[in-house]
Amino acid sequence: MxxxxxxxxxxxxxxxxxxxxxxxxxxxxxxxxxxxxxxxxxxxxxxxxxxxxxxxxxxxxxxxxxxxxxxxxxxxxxxxxxxAPPAAANAQIEALIEAVRLHHSAELRAALQQHLVKLGLQRFAAEVVAPLSDAVGEAWLQGRIGVAEEHLFTEQVQNLLRSAIGSLAPSGGTPRMLLTTLPGEEHILGLLMVEATLIPEGVHCVSLGTQTPLADIAEAARGGGFDIVAVSFSAAFPARQAVAALRQLRAQLLPGIALWAGGAALRGKRRPIDGVCQIDPLADVLAALAAWRAAQP
Amino acid sequence: MxxxxxxxxxxxxxxxxxxxxxxxxxxxxxxxxxxxxxxxxxxxxxxxxxxxxxxxxxxxxxxxxxxxxxxxxxxxxxxxxxxAPPAAANAQIEALIEAVRLHHSAELRAALQQHLVKLGLQRFAAEVVAPLSDAVGEAWLQGRIGVAEEHLFTEQVQNLLRSAIGSLAPSGGTPRMLLTTLPGEEHILGLLMVEATLIPEGVHCVSLGTQTPLADIAEAARGGGFDIVAVSFSAAFPARQAVAALRQLRAQLLPGIALWAGGAALRGKRRPIDGVCQIDPLADVLAALAAWRAAQP
DNA sequence: TCAACAGTTTGTCCAAGACAAAATGAATCT
DNA sequence: AGATTCATTTTGTCTTGGACAAACTGTTGA
The missing domain is CATH 1.10.1660.10 (Multidrug-efflux Transporter Regulator; Chain: A; Domain 2)
Structure with a gap:
């Protein structure tokens, strides 16, 4: 043993x-x-x-x-x-899950690519990556797939999203947004989905990847002239620490810079955190963007 | 305060x-x-x-x-x-470092892209990414750049490498190689550099990303019919834990599967670990591949 | 239906001690 | 000189048992 x-x-x-x-x-x-x-x-x-x-x-x-x-x-x-939830019973998602389960990485890649081309980047993120990501977590919980399969899935999606995002010319538009996760949060898919959703809207996105110390986020936001700092949390991140860290980050950030937080860890939070814009379903990010733009002079 | x-x-x-x-x-x-x-x-x-x-x-x-x-x-x-070391005084590398330092992400991206096209994927990894990566670490130590800049650099390089790797059709060749890092090691650039070096050689590479638990690595290697498991370590990983974890992984792996380990954490190790092939400079990976192929019937 | 309250649950922190693995340096042998 | 053995320090991690505040639960009252 x-x-x-x-x-x-x-x-x-x-x-x-x-x-x-x-x-x-x-x-x-x-x-x-x-x-x-x-x-x-x-x-x-x-x-x-x-x-x-x-x-x-x-x-x-x-x-x-x-x-x-x-x-x-x-x-x-x-x-x-x-x-309880009938698994959203999406046949396409189930087919992809099966490819993950069987390590069919080539098929998985091809199928994802096909969806991406068919739907476009924004809808691909919202309608394929987001539900698939949840479904993979669910399948893991049920023991249908292992950690290795989960990692394999993340890598494939990451390759695709990064290629697509990278192929779009840097916009130089507004708002200027800094994306990252807090120390302890290693899941990057949420970040990439937000980026994939906002770049086609002309938002200037700069990602720092995962686990940037709070002080460095604040400094980068100030130095780079960013309008918004966006951080994402997976369900695995302890909600207790998330709230504490967000408060701390808010305090270190200049008041003029907006702080957006999204992801499953904050789901079911009753009281919003002062000065933090909570974005839970991925689709909300577009509404938040519209609200931000409306508030600008 | x-x-x-x-x-x-x-x-x-x-x-x-x-x-x-x-x-x-x-x-x-x-x-x-x-x-x-x-x-x-x-x-x-x-x-x-x-x-x-x-x-x-x-x-x-x-x-x-x-x-x-x-x-x-x-x-x-x-x-x-x-x-002590005259910084390898490569003017091109210095120019890139400067772009990182000033947050000039668009210029950085363009310059990296240019190098990639000019040199090809393998030489780009060996002659640009590897020394630049070291230089960024050094610059951080000297306080010339911050953590945020380091992350920004990693993201940019990652986008480029993943796009390039993804654009090569999956080879289906031999050997079949599984790449990942051990729990606690979050740096992925080493892994991507190895992949970038080996894919053009016709190696079938499957990456699980970072921090895969040992048991899951062993299971995936067995189930996927892999010939080689490759893990990478950054300088930040405690050498003590690296050796212990490699021994443990070796024990869990089928004897027929080779275990390759590379990266700065193992630099200066006197005794090699039984059954583990140590690869220190990135270039060694090609020699190791040649040796593996020569040993096959 | 919502708000305030009291009670319970729960993660994190503290202190001081202990110990083995690793690094170091000295001594010895090729 | 170069390598090998040995003794000595250094160093990270683990131990126990207690403590406490923040978050959550469920009840009461408007």
Whole structure:
């Protein structure tokens, strides 16, 4: 059997060391074995369960109710979830998912390319990439695909979107927008979808990729004369940290610069954050753009 | 003044909470203030110094000698370093660096594109991207550019390389190679450079992007019928963890599958790791490919 | 239906100690 | 000189148990 030390488990599951230890104390799970030094060693099956737990937490479940429950109960929760929404039952999306599942990267690439050409960049992002991205996350949760397949999918889509975005001449238009994610958020697809949606509208987009420290975002926004800073969050990003970081970033940013935040991590937030424009479905970004332009003299 | 809690400092500097606390105990630096709860709050200037320390450690310095030293001493170390190698004094590279420094993204893009067309993909990777990447790291160390500029550079190069790689038809040739980085390594440029070098040689490359868990790499390699697994490390990756993770991956991989590892983190390793092919300068990858092909029946 | 309240849950932080892996430097042998 | 062995420091990571505020829950009252 394969045993992992606590640091490896933190990296593989995204659950912090402190949290792993406190769960063990409170919910009697996980229960790692110990090595000669007395240090925790987690069996692979417990790590698998932790990954599942992480995903269920992202979906809105609470630790007290699910950590400690046996595996069957958790799987039942997954099944219950996947029955509720009829999977949006889009046959095209399902076909793409199947290509991901079987590692058919050439077919996947060809099919995506076809959709891109047929729909155009904006609709491709909104009608193919966004739902497909959700569907891949869902399929992972159900155990139908693995992490490797998820990564493969991300790479393929990224190649396509970056090629398409790069082939459009830099606009030099307004507003000038700086795009990035905060430290800890490594998912870039949300960012690329926003860029794909806004570039055809004549927005001047500059992406810094993922995980830019707050201070550097603020400095770049000031120095580059940007009008808007846009950051994106995946469902995996802890909402608690997202809110704190957004407040902090807002404080460091010049008041004249707008701050847009979007993505699943902020879904279901009751109170909006002062000075932060929340954009949840991807389509909202066009409305936000129209609003921004209307507010300019 | 701007004060950051310990978790934010960990994310911004990459130095773990435990390490931050133990440095404070041993070297009397950093010395954060405390809030009402008694929790650490780090002033921005100490965080800046921590970032510099991190970089110096990556360059081979040892904590006992540099943490605790005043800022001027550290800056002197940086200067001493940059005088030693005459910066490879390539005028073209310097011009590109200047474009990065000034946020001239349009010019940067155009110049890179020009080099790519002129040199071809392989030489572009080896003669432009690789040295430019090093030079950007060096410029960051000297404080000539910030993190935002570094990210901007990475994005631009990534767009170009991905477009170029994507425009080549999938080869279906041999060997079949799986490329990725290990959890904790987020730099993708090394991977893209390898892909750019090998695809024109007819190698069938499949990239999983960054940070794939070991178990998923092994499973994907088995399921996809790959001949070679290639992983890349940046200078920022702790060599200690790299060696441990490579041993672990080697153990999980089928014996018939070769494991290639490259990148700055393994530079200066005395003993090679059993069953791992180490590739340090980018050019070596072609030699390794020739060797692999020669060994096939 | 919404707002305010009290109660519970939960992630993160602290302290000081411990230890093994890695780096260093000295000594010894080809 | 160059390589190999050994002892000594250095250094990051892990341990325990306690503590607390922010966020969430569910109830009460308008």
């Amino acid at each position: 394969n045993l992992l030390p606590i640091a490896a488990v933190e990296r593989d599951t995204g659950i912090g060391k402190d949290t792993l230890r406190v769960w063990e104390r409170r919910y009697a799970f996980p229960q790692p074995t110990r090595d000669a030094k007395g240090e925790r060693l987690y069996p692979a099956e417990q790590v698998d369960k932790l990954r599942l737990l992480r995903r269920l937490l992202d979906q809105g479940h609470r630790p007290g109710n699910i950590v400690g429950e046996p595996l069957e109960t958790l799987l039942a929760l997954v099944d219950a979830r996947s029955e | 701007n004060l950051l809690p310990i978790a934010a400092v960990e994310r911004d500097t990459g130095i773990g909470k435990d390490t931050l606390r133990v440095w404070e105990r041993r070297y009397a630096f950093p010395q954060p203030t405390r809030d009402a709860k008694g929790e650490r709050l780090y002033p921005a200037e100490q965080v800046d110094k921590l970032r510099l320390l991190r970089r110096l450690l990556d360059q081979g310095h040892r904590p006992g000698n540099i943490v605790g030293e005043p800022l001027e001493t550290l800056l002197a170390l940086v200067d001493a370093r940059s005088e």
